Ligand SMILES: NC(=O)C1=CN([C@@H]2O[C@H](COP(=O)(O)OP(=O)(O)OC[C@H]3O[C@@H](n4cnc5c(N)ncnc54)[C@H](OP(=O)(O)O)[C@@H]3O)[C@@H](O)[C@H]2O)C=CC1
């Protein structure tokens with residue numbers, strides 16, 4: 001990327017988008033352009049066309065999306081497919097129309113089949129049915145991959161797609177219902193620890209409710225008490241977790257090091273699987289994760305598994321051999337990452353989303 005090029009980071013306030021902005025600034029890219037969701041709703045076709053016509057970015061990181069955990073995906077199924085298709089269609093099409101030199105699209109590893117052979121290779125895309133709980137979101141993400149691939153093939157654009165594993169880090173969403181598992185566990189164990197020490201006022205403050213009765217009602221709804229924390233599902237599923245700053249570093253690295261043309265297999269007739277997995281290549285069970293968070297937060301109570309909540313995909317470990325072959329590896333392992341996430345949670349109460 002040209003150091004003076006104009007870079008549009010779509011979703012710059014989000015977990016990944018905010019980390020990408022920091023990575024770019026640290027790497028000396030200062031010609032950044034951003035718009036908040038309120039300033040520019042990326043599902044609005046005319047507004048996006050107007051923005052691209054006026055600003056004509058040279059590079060685009062498409063990190064804006066409707067994102068959430070397993071319950072959110074399974075509840076707001078129409079919103080997840082509509083909003084993500086609309087955002088992708090608008091940003092990718094306008095990037096083509098206005099000659100964007102390179103675009104990086106963020107998909108997700110939930111694009112792979114529910115029963116995908118593990119670890120999951122890029123070639124496994126579309127080989128068998130998807131996980132039901134996040135199928136609408138996954139279909140939208142697959143469409144994003146195919147949009148990039150098809151514009152590259154027909155119009156000669158240079159749009160690359162990355163498939164991140166589960167992510168966590170500064171600026172994460174800590175909403176007790178809609179967030180992903182790791183930030184949800186950190187907040188639940190933190191609240192339980194406050195209850196364990198009898199500090200109900202701190203619980204009221206964290207939940208931002210007017211009184212103790214309302215705080216206790218919320219804790220009851222989410223199975224949090226001074227003696228136990230409810231974990232959704234059986235605890236048996238396995239998940240892989242990548243620190244968001246590592247994720248952002250991978251995005252900037254690939255934006256500099258990988259072009260669509262690189263994805264052509266020598267002598268291939270068809271270009272397929274132009275996306276690349278981004279992960280650590282290591283996973284843990286949800287039960288192991290819960291115990292790690294419990295110890296990191298310092299909660300002394302029990303973990304109770306609620307099998308009435310969905311497990312989702314039982315395993316989705318990424319094969320990161322392509323990523324490693326390109327010369328990139330993650331830096332922050334899970335133990336260190338959980339400690340960093342909890343200290344960020346404690347020290348950034350104004351920045352916590354979903355709280
Ligand atoms: N977090 C994870 O574990 C994973 C994330 N990903 C992918 O990475 C990307 C970034 O995810 P993440 O950073 O976690 O998500 P976040 O929800 O943290 O950030 C998404 C950003 O997009 C913005 N946004 C959403 N809808 C619109 C819209 N219609 N117009 C303009 N802006 C909008 C949000 O703004 P606002 O909040 O104001 O609405 C927010 O700033 C996404 O593509 C996601 O699918 C992939 C795998 C795992």
Ligand SMILES: C[C@H]1O[C@H](OP(=O)(O)OP(=O)(O)OC[C@H]2O[C@@H](n3cnc4c(=O)[nH]c(N)nc43)[C@H](O)[C@@H]2O)[C@@H](O)[C@@H](O)C1=O
Nearest residue numbers: 068069070073108179180181184231232233237310311312
């Ligand atoms: C990130 C990626 O992957 C997401 O799918 P997911 O990994 O299944 O999402 P999840 O993080 O919400 O759950 C992971 C596991 O954890 C268990 N679990 C326990 N206790 C809590 C809990 O308190 N909250 C949540 N959310 N899950 C819990 C939960 O039951 C499940 O077994 C997609 O939605 C999609 O967003 C996507 O792209």
